[in-house]
Structures are given as structure tokens and as C-alpha cells.
Amino acid sequence: MLDKVAPTVRPPRSGFATARAALADGADPVALVLDAADRARAAAGDGIFTALVPREEVERKAAAAAARARAGEALPLLGLTFSVKDNLHVAGMATTLNCPVVAMAPEESALAISRLEAAGAVLIGKNTMDQFATGLNGTRSPDPLCRNALDPDFIPGGSSSGSGVAVAAGLVSFSLGSDTGGSGRVPAACNGIVGLKPTLGLVSTRGAVYNSRLLDCIPIFAANVDDASEILGLIAGYDPLDPWSRRDADAIETAPVPAPSTRLAIPRRDQMRFFGDAAAEAAFDTNLDRLRGLGYTLEEIDYSPFEEAGRLVFQSALVAERLVEYDEVITAHRDAIHPAALAAIEPGRGYSAKQAFETIYRMRELKRAAEIALADYAAFVVPTVPTIYTIDEMLADPMVRNATMGTYTYFVNPMDLCAVAAPGVPARAGLPSSLSFISLAGCDGVVAGLARQFQQAD
Template identity: 75%
Template structure:
């Protein structure tokens, strides 16, 4: 068949599925009624192509390749293979390797051409999901706001005047705008939760080491993990279950990863910890403070018992992520580019990473020791509680506001997220009551390492999703 006839047939298959959303239930209902997985995948490819100039993607899978992948998955399903993610589409942050596609971390001076895809990608494709493209990000995954990128800037899915959150900005926006069924990012200090909060979707940040990082360009080998973005907790948890597990090829993979209970747990009767009221900060955003109070009131209505704890150890751990010798770790993967191509690095990214050059080995050991002490403090503080509950973000800024004060306001965005990975915690961010300009607030349920199923249960209960 000629290339022109192939393209025409692909358009025809795509046009048959105009009204099917990429949500899991909608896709599965369509498949049950006889929809073609190829057509469903092509609609996602068309949606991505239509948004190609909007700063959401750094690269798209060619349409013919999307069709071929979907056709291969459909054939495997017809042959009797169990493909639980058949018909679903996804995208990945541009620090996640995809074979044959350049990994750029959204920096023109940095490009890696991988020979194989990251393990998380191959696991999803093995389960039947089809990759659509690679998402924009704050350069080198350094930032929580989404503006540390080449033009065009990625815009908030709910209100384009506001930041989309970062660094996994494109991943969250692709889900929030209904382009793909789900997406993957990376999370060092909140990049799997802040963009979810800004765009009104769910972000699942797993226990560090639960999901393999093999094939992901690190921001921090000590702290990084692969989060999931989806429209609801149930969908995000399903993807987490598909990608979780021990990977002997990843030195940072947890030996007990296969034993961690990831399935959503019943949260009935749970005790929840909250920071002391005097320690809460909203940076002058009265709407955010009111929304958090409303979210806590909802939890009490649901029958949860909330008790205040000292938040200071968590604050200290958060400060260390970007205000200590831990910053020097970024130089392991990006040092050559920072030194040799500084003129091609986003100024805010350069200002965040370059201080790492000034720390000594002694400084690094001291902060590692302190992190160990703070991890123990978290274990003791949360003993007896199902989770710690905080706002995912204390406020949200417009793009104009963020560009006016890019360093200070970026730090504000990490107030309630920075501490999670250094203290070896897991978290789920879920939308809450309306906040600034009508955008939804977000609540994070944060648990000790290995409590991924517990925090998912709490988040699903808060969101009133059906079990």
C-alpha cells in the first residue's frame, strides 16, 4: 500500500472515535463495544499533534509508529495475551529514555540517543499501553514551576495565565487536557506532585526505589523516583502497580520492592497527622488557607482523626534538598554541560545548580548524616499515624509573577514537597476545595516508606472515588 493510502486509512480509523475520552473507563467501555485500539491511539496522536506548538511536548512519536504499536498490541490481545492497559495512551517526561528518540532534558546543549527504552516504558508497552510522545520539563528537572524552559512556555491546563508547575510540567498538562490517558514524570523535590496540584489532577509519588529508575536521567540519584500522573487515584494506582517492582539492573531499586503493598488499602478509622497551625505558611494567599481548612474539615466529616505534630524536622529536610551540599550531586550528570555550555543553560537553572561547585566533600558527608537523622525523626513523628496531611502547594503564581521572582517563588512551591524524598516517604496529591482564582487546591497524603497502598486509600477516600 502506498504511503498516501496508509495515511488516508489511518485518518479514517481515527475519525471513528471522535468522542471517546482517554479516561480508563471510557477507553475500556469503547473496547468492549468493539472499538479498534489503533483508532483510539491515533486520536491521542492527533490531540498531541494539535497541541504541538503549545510547549507541552518536546517530541512526538510519528503517527505511523503509533498506529504500528497499537496494531501490534491489538494483535497480541487477539492471540489471547492479557494486556491490562490495552487502548490506553501515555507520554513521558523528556528525561525518560525512549529507544530511538533523543533525551534532551529540555536543554539544547544536552542530548542523549538511547539504544533502549527505560524499564518503566517497556513495562507499560508490554501491558498494551501506547506511547504518544515526550513531555516538556523545567530544564534538567530543576524547578517546580514550569517556566525554566525554552519557548514556548507550557501553560496551566485550567488557566493559561498561571504556571503549570514543574519540573514535570508537560506530563501533567498532557493528562489534564485529556491528550493522553496517563503520563510519567520524575520527582526529586515535588515534581510529581506540584504539577498535579497546579492542573487539578492526581500525582502519585512512590516510595523511592519502588519503581525502577533504569533509563531515567537523574537529577539526584539519592532522591529521584518516577511518579504517575492521572485523572484520578484509581487510575494512577493501576499504573503504579504496572511499573512497580524490584529491578536487579537498577542499583537503587529496593530489594523489598516486590513485597510492598501497592494495592489501594481501606483507610477506615485512620489517624492523620497535620502540622501545627502555627507552623503553616500560605505566603499571603488567604484563599489557599481557607481551602486547606475546608479540606481538613472534609477529612473530619469522613471520620478521620486529625492530630497536630511538630513540622520543624520536615521543614529542615526540605531546606537541605536545594540549600546544602546535596545540590552538588546535580553535577554528576550535568556538570560538563554547566561548565562548558553555561550560555545555553536557562539562567534560573544555572543559578540553582552552579552553587554545587562550591561545596566540599566534608560538606556532603555532613548533610548525608543529617538526612539520616531526619529520616529517623520522620519515622518517630509518624509512628501510629496513617499519614501526614499537608497542602501540596501553599499557593499558586501566575506566569508573570513567577518570572518576576523566579528563585524565591520557585522555593515557595516546594514548601510542602521538598522534604518527602530525603525523609524516605511516599505521597499522593489529590485535588481539593477551590482556591485562588477558582483553581483547585490540592491535598497531599504522605506516608512512611512502603505505605503506598495506604496513602492511595486515603486519597481515594478524600476524593470520593468509588472503590
């Protein structure tokens, strides 16, 4: 087990402001990048990475970026480092989805990664994940388990566990994950950082291995909203080679903007659940008071359509979509599949095509319900997670408690919404709480602006 540290929210050592201040003082960008690479290598046994880029390759890429900058090229991410979830392709590195027997050898990197490297960022490694991106807790992976960056007794959140921890532990400046039902927000909540889940199709998913082509997107983990929004601005945009890319992606505002009104929606209190976690409930109330202090009016709305949409993600014929990617895998390599991952994929075989179409139709109806419910509000505000479990608690009841983690995240993608999760006041065991600011597709700048205001009011 890692040495336990006192839970405290802190910006990563290699965050944007730190690196840029050092560069302004004359620091060598190559040295900054290598320092991050060495920290990551020192943590190689902590279950955060599935693979690290060789140090000499990191140095070569950092030197090439520095040379481009000296030649006059504008590189906004010079001196910054990042890591990516191991379901995003990186040319020359295996993509394993945390199941080595299915390792792929991509010849081309995901478009989002190529854009970041073109902006001067240097990739440090690939992050661990709940196997096949099928969990929200971070324990559905081979040993050693990735542990919470603030308190190693607790789960890191999943499925983008390593991506969240790498940022919270200060090993990289930012990271990329994937998000089907909350995997870009739950690890952020568990580790006291920001998780930005863009509008579906705003960021090209070309080069990602899907859990759901209907619902997947590439989220960003960073120390604060400004950093996450900056990265979104660099990787967003229409990609004609990605059939899921939005044609209006280039017109969507990604930078934080003021809210169009002071009205915020929250769930009806009698419909909310915190699963016995009084500290989480109290933290949610305190976070809402912070919003009131900022001048916002909070109005309760019916949560039932959002809860129903959330159930569709993992309790309907939508789970059959996973078989597109993994049917042959779970047949040929059954013994290599984590039992909880297998339990999340295999039920898809029990649904009919008729049920799949019925589910898709219902998903469209619920998307319209969200549009109507949220039309008069700047955003919908919910706790990102209702509670957080220790690793031992999660392992004792992995299916039920995993689903608990998605109580307030599952509905976002099937309803075609965007979201930003930002850390709030302390909750259970001193770990931070988190609020998610959620709005309609294309309102990415609005939710970023709200989350930024909330985070800066701390």
C-alpha cells in the same frame, strides 16, 4: 497564548474509564490511540511536548498491541496512551532534558516504559520540563512555555510540567515524570489531577537521567487515584540491574488499601505558611473538614523537622550531587543553559566533601525523626502547594517563588516517604486546591487509599 478556559476539574477525555467503555462497546483500540495521537499533534505548538512519536509509528505499535490482544494475550492497558518526561530514555527518541545541545540517543527505553508498552499502552510523546529538572514551576524552559491546563495565565507546575498538563488536558491517559523535591506532585496540584510519588526504589529508575540519585523516583500522573495506582502496580518491582531498587519492592502493596487507623497528622497551624493566599488557606481548612466528615481525627504535630529536611534538598551540599550529571554540561554549554537552571546547579561547586557527608548524616537523622513522628498515624496530610502563581508573577521573582512551591513537598524524598496528591476544593482564581497524603516508605497502598477516599468524597 492559549485560549483561556473556565477553571474546572475534569477527567481527561482519554482516561481509563472512557477508553475501556469504548472498547467494551466494540471500539477499535487502534482508532482510540490514533485519536489521542491526533489531539497531541494538534497541541504540538503549546509547549507541552518536546517531541511526538511519528503517527505511523503510533499506528504500528497500536496495531501490534491489538493483534496481541486478539491472540489471547492479556493487555490491561490496551487502547490507553501515555507520555513521559524528557529525562526518561525512549529507544529511538532523543533525550534532551529540555536542553537540545545535550541531546542523547538512547538505544534502550527506561524499564518503566518497557513495562507499560508490554501491558499494551502506546507512547505518544516526550513531555517538556523545567530544564534539567531543576524547578517546580514550569517556566525554566525554552519558548513556548507550557501553560496551566485549566487557566493559561497560571504556571503549570514543574519540573514535570508537560507530563501534568498532558493528562489534565486530556491528551493522554496517563504520564510519567520524575520527582526529586515535588515534581510529581506540584504539577498535579496546579492542574487538578492526581500525582503519585512512590516509595524510593519501588519503581526502577534505570533509564532515567538523574537530578539526584539519592532522591529521584518516577511518579505517575493520572485523572484519579485508581488509575495512578494501577500503573504503579504494573511498573513497580525489584530490578537487580538498578542499584537503587528496593529488594522488597515486589512485596509492597501498591493498590489502595484501608487506612490502619483514623488518626491523621497535620502540621501545627502556627508553623504553616500560605504566603498571603487566603483562598488557599480557606481551601485547606475545607479539605480538612472533608476528612473529618469521613471519620478521621486530625492531630497537629511539629513541622520543624520536615521543614528542615526540605531545606536540605536545595539549600545544602546535596546540590553538589547535580554536578555528577551536569558539571561538564554547564561548563561546555553555558550559553544554552536557562539562567534559573544554572543558578540551581552551579552553587554545588561551592561545597566540600566534608559538608556533603555532614548533610547525608543529617538527612539520615531526619528520616528517623519522621519515622518516630508518624509512627502512630495513618498519614501526614499537608497542602500540596501553599499557593499558585501566574506565569508573570513567577517570572518576576523566579527563585523565591519557585522555592515557595516546594514548601510542603521538598521534605518527602529526603525523609524516604511516599505520597499521593489529590485535587480538593477550588482555591485561588477557581483553580483546584490539593492535599498530599504522606506516609513512611512502603505504605504506598495506605496513602493511595486515603487519597482515593478523599477524592471520591467530592
